[in-house]
Amino acid sequence: MSRQNVTVKINERQKQILDIVKENPNILQTELAERFGVRRETIHRDMKKLVEAGILCRSDSDKKCNWKVVTK
16 A cells, blocks of 8 residues: 555644644643643644644653654
């Protein structure tokens, strides 16, 4: 099977989330929500979209969440 390149449209906040995660992979969704002045649920949806698109991944270890921006 061949793998297709799929273009995913992301908004400005999602781009900024990726930049922040690159600098601070341990950031919490509540911290991002405060920074952007939105509810945590909004950040959760944004990050879920990025995870589903394969742009962002999450790894949990010892009650600590680490985010990673996936580069291809």
